[in-house]
Amino acid sequence: MPNPSYFFQQSLNALQLGSIYALIALGYTLVYGVLRMINFAHGDLFMVGGFFCFAAATYLGLSFVPTLLLVMALAALLGVLLERVAYRPLRNAPRVSAVITALGCGIFLEHLVLARYPYPQSVPELVHNVTWHVAGLSFSSLQLLIVGLSVGLMLLLDFVVRRTMVGLAMRAISWDMRVVPLLGVPVDRIITFTFALGGALGGAAGVMYSLAYPVVDPFMGVLVGWKAFIAAVLGGIGNIRGAMLGGFLLGGVEIFVAAYYPSTYRDFVAFALLLGLLILRPYGLLGRPPTQKV
Amino acid sequence: MIFRLLSVFSISFILLLGGCGKGGDSSSIRVGLIAELSGELPAVGASSKNAALMAVEDVNKDGGVEMSGKRIPIKLIIEDNASKADQSAAAAQKLITQEDVVAFVGPNASLGAIPASEIAEGAHVLMITPWSTNPKTSLDARSGQAKKYVFRACFTDPFEGRVLARFALEHLKVKTAAALYDVSSEAPKSQSELFKKIFEEQGGKIVSFETYTTGDKDFSAQLTKILAQKPDLIFLPAYYNDVPLVVQQAQRLGLKVPFLGSDAWSSPDLIKLSGGAVEGNYFCNHYAVDDASPKAVKFIEAYKAKYGKAPDDVAALTYDAFGLLFQALKDSGKIERQSVRDAMARITGYDGVTGSMRFENGSGDPVKSAVILQIKDGRFVWVMNAKP
Known part of the structure; x- marks a missing residue:
């Protein structure tokens, strides 16, 4: 079995899965980076993104680009709404309260969608898919689109956070939320922007996911959300490049364990490896231990 | 403080009494249904509920079940098990202790039917599962004996595995096969193991035996691993919501061999969700809409008129499970749990909408035929019958 084309085919599979994990992991890491809060509703935001995509394609008959933009806008709005309604009133409450609220918001979203769509729904084909077979490898236009778009969005986000004024403000809030307002940074607006950004990424991930796996159901965000969260922690939560690395690493480990071991061992071996990695690097691959602030 | 405690106690006591007061009268026969209304398999639960309501309506139209000369109407109590094992046991417990049912139908999927059967057996209440094909549902794992209070309206996994393996070898003339199944789900796991055993006993070769877990979409x-082994056929005993994803991804990878599925495929949603990708593949089912007896035709027409779609196999089997239960109630002549179970055990043959069944040697598993269907032009088309 170990011939080169098999290995490359599995690498392509890993790249596709990894880019979706990475895109969702970014949403967790972004909010954590700014607010030190784990937004457990993010996986469900991603699910709602999938359903927005289904609705835009089915009822409005939109093509791919308008669907993607509309879903990202709606998901951004939902992210902002969640922050405004559920998290902002708790910003100074114990951190556990915020985490529990996020979990509650996630369950709320699941059941809101469940009430309207109790059955799994099929997402229409938004992009005409062409499969090429070259030298024993199969790859599809869909795969290229998913990987390309995810990487593009990640680079854009990295640019926003590192090179723009808003990004500077985000990093400043992450450094010290109490001092930053004194320097004239509009904290509320920046936090709103962070959630909009996280929501838009979740929405984009929802669209990609529904292209790759075109059956959406209200609970699809749970397992994927957990895995993406693990990817974010693995890369060093709060660190954007870490989240990308973690996403691709998790996708790769899952695919390659199944590729070279009995697939029944996949989750067991994959997560044992990841645990081992965390023992060696407790703050994740690119994470740094928090410095004591005096 | 004492007063407040007292009032809390007395309120809960009154509520408890209110909860208990439902049973006991003989103006109606209380029977239960446990269905997968929410969770992973909502289409299964909805079909089961539809058919149950229809079965009860049909018998109540004539005044109910005839018992020692007079007709008593059926009162149906429906419980949701959310497609979960623990909630199935809880639902069975609730039907037995709080709702005071004389017997119950369901759950449909083996994942829930097995824990519910333990409760039914322990409480000495008759349970008839419409759709659970796992041997463990009606077999006591500890003693190896058949459970006394558990019956079913469908065939079992070993039978289905044999039918599918024989069909693959004799009809599709394949020599090698791969299997892909959900390792965390009871029925697909046991069906795959049985398919492998029988396929290899009959001279075939399993070249790849792969698994995934519930919730996986990739x-x-x-x-890719299966593709590298070049099988003639892929055995895919997956539920209707996983099948479209597997088949579509296989096509993208350039896999061109047919898939062979189990009875878990048989929801009209399968075709709706897969957008043509399942075309041409085969699966085993409990009955075929286009090869139906007069009794089945009558049921299919009535179901279509009432719900606007053709009944799937869960609906047909639920209808038969209630048919069996009403027969047992009538034979028993009294609303008493033990007597209804004994009457059920005395039934040796029953002509249902899913064909004729025979119950032999005190077993709760009927002997009945299976059908093989193919998906053609977006419909399930009958291919052949497989006799026991």
């Missing part, structure tokens, strides 16, 4: 690693 099967590319497993399918």
